[in-house]
Amino acid sequence: MNESLEQEVTHNIRSRSVVPPGDLGTPVQIDLKDNATIAMVQQGLKTFGYNAYASDLMSLRRRLPDVRAAWCREQALVSSRLPPTSIVIVFYNEAWSVLLRTVHSILDRTPDHLIHELVLVDDYSTAAYLKTRLDDYVERFPKVRIVRAPKRLGLIGAKVFGAKTTTTSVITFLDAHVECTEGWLEPLLEVIARNATTIAMPTIDQIDGFTMQLKTDSAPQLVGAYRWDLNFGWWGRAAMKKRYPNPYVPFDTPAMAGGLFAIDRAFFERLGWYDDGFEMYGIENIELSMKSWMCGGRMVIVPCSRVAHIRKQSHPYLDSAGKDVIMKNSLRLAEVWMDEYKQVLYDVYGIPRYFPRYFGSVDGRKAVRAGAGCGSFRDYVRNAFPEMMNPLVPGAFRGEVRNAALSRRYCLTHHWSNHSLSMAVCDKREKQQYWTHNFYHELNNYSRCIEIIASKGYRFVVRRCHRDEKTRTQRWQYVVESGQIKSEIVNQCLAVREGESAITLERCNSSELRQKWLVKFVELDVSIFRYY
Structure with a gap:
């Protein structure tokens, strides 16, 4: 939507409606019976991962309620004693109204003296409206500047690119699709002013990607965490061992979501910024989480800082990636930071080691x-x-898998050309004959998993691992007492077909030698971890 049209729409809305669309975080009402409207909504969802049509109907400076707890509002933070910060925002083909609403929410709800500059980093966008038109728009704001990447860097590289152009002692990162609420910055800077090796993150409220409605919780109940695939998620605070009498003071978190945080520049530099071998997007949040705690710092969520974030239905950084960058980034992190436990992550991907x-x-x-x-x-x-x-x-293993009914010369083999299984002469190459029974209960060979399917009885296929906990079709149990490999959903076990090298599924029978598999169990000190 161009600027004159935006002004016209805003004028028309105000002239006929007491409450503008989305005002105070309310949902935008859209006529989904109109085909033209539906088409524009769908186009926005496809292009941006959220409903840009609804966003375009709202004011660029829409009002939001003060969602802080009363205790937070009563805190007397002396902002004159806080360090000013450079705010870095990376964007790539972001919707015009969403990006500018992010900018306006910062400028409107932040003490001016705490913003040294607001740096918009263009990660080689292709949208024409984000070029000269954007330059012209931000000229009116002395503290806003645009830096443009000379090529597509990806979110990780663009963050570092932008950060290195700043000079302040504190850098604050935000996504390009957020809205800051009243008093969001001061509590973050207060944390870093007290301890320069603490990374401070706001409480992240949600903006519905379809209606643009602001959704908040009265008291933050979540911490950042992950499982052994390093996939970030939110866990309930009640499940964590650390307790805080006051729910509104900053509290420790094992991990960060990654997009929104403030950090001391010198500390970030000492930690090596982000891994310059990471590609595009993903896992940089887990890397920074691990190394901040391991290298003399800590990471906290600040309940009195509230920033609302649009969670996209899709992500342009991953959608445009031509290979599995999450896998690459994860394995780089493991090799550098996870010591002997890196092998656990290699087991998750079904590989024997790191391949430079x-x-x-x-x-x-x-x-x-x-x-x-x-x-x-x-x-x-x-x-x-x-x-x-x-x-x-139980029964975690890695390496070659043999069958008790056959000569030890034969190993379970995944034929990559057609994704079939058979017993073949062991070749010691750790490729098609390398298997892991891992944290996710998979039988995994280089990210391909054995899956049971119901089709005129039961049979198996070898497919890309999906970790669908609802169907559990790729989850297997290694029965240590009998050596059987048993499906977790039906009484079916892997077996060698009698008189052949082919693999089949049979009703489990612990006395059947063809169902007995010989493996090498994983040896690892797991005394520091909690059990299921």
Whole structure:
């Protein structure tokens, strides 16, 4: 929507409606019976991952309620004693109204002297409206400047690119699709002013990606965490061991979502910024979480700081990636920061070790860790994440899989050309014959898992691992007493077909030698982890 049209729409709305669309965080009402409207809504969802049509109907400076708790509003933070910050926002083909509403919410609800500058980092956007038109728009704001990446850097690289253009002692990162509420910045800066090695994150409220409605909780009840695939998620505070008498004081979190936080520049630099071998988007949040705790710092969520965030239905950084960047970034992190527990992550991906040829050298990142005087991954678990789950399921194994009914010369083999299974002569190459029975109960060979399906009885296929906890079709139990590999959903076991090398499924029978599999169990000290 161009600027003149935006003004016209705003005028028309105000002239006929007491409450503008989305005012005070209310949902935008849309006529979904109109085909033209439906088409525009669908186009926005496809292009941006949210309803840009609804956003365009709202004011760029829409009002939001003060969602802070009364205790937070009563705190007398002397902003003149707080350090000013540079605010860095990376955008890539963001919707015009969403990006500018982010900017206006910052400028309107932040003490001017605390904003040294607001840096908009264009990660090589292709949308024409984000070029000259955006330059012209932000000229009216002396503290806003745009820096443009010379090529597509991805979210991770663009963040570092923008951060290195700043000069303040504190850098604050925000996503390009947020709205800051009253008093959002001061509590973050207060945390860092007290301790420069603490990373401070706001409480993240939600903006509905379809209606643009603001959704908040009266008291923050969540912490950032993850399981052994390093996939970030929100866990309830009640499940954590640390207790806080006051629910509104900053509280420790093992991990961060990644987009919204304030950090001391010198501390970030000592931690090596982000891994420059990471691609595009993903896992940088877990890397920063681990190394902040391991290298003399900590990470907290600040309940008195509230920033609302649109959760996209899709992400342009991942959608445009031509390969599995999450896997690459995860394995780089594991190789550098997880010590002997890195093998757990390799088991999750069904690989025997780190391959520099495919994932890049990490020598430079290991040097960063050594230079920063960091502790061990065990220290991280003890101090920051004692709730982390025991990674070893009963019967966890890795390596070659043999069958008791056949010569030890034969190994379970995944034929990559057609994703079939058979017993073949062991080749010691740790490729098609390398298997892991991992934290997710998979039988995993290089991210391909054996899956049971019901079709005129039961049969198996080998597919990309999906970890669908509802169907559990790729979950298997290794029965240590009998050596059987048994489906977790039906009484079916893997077996060698009698007189052949082919693999089949049979009703489980613990006395049947063809169902007995010989494996090498994982040996790992898991005493620091909690059990299921």
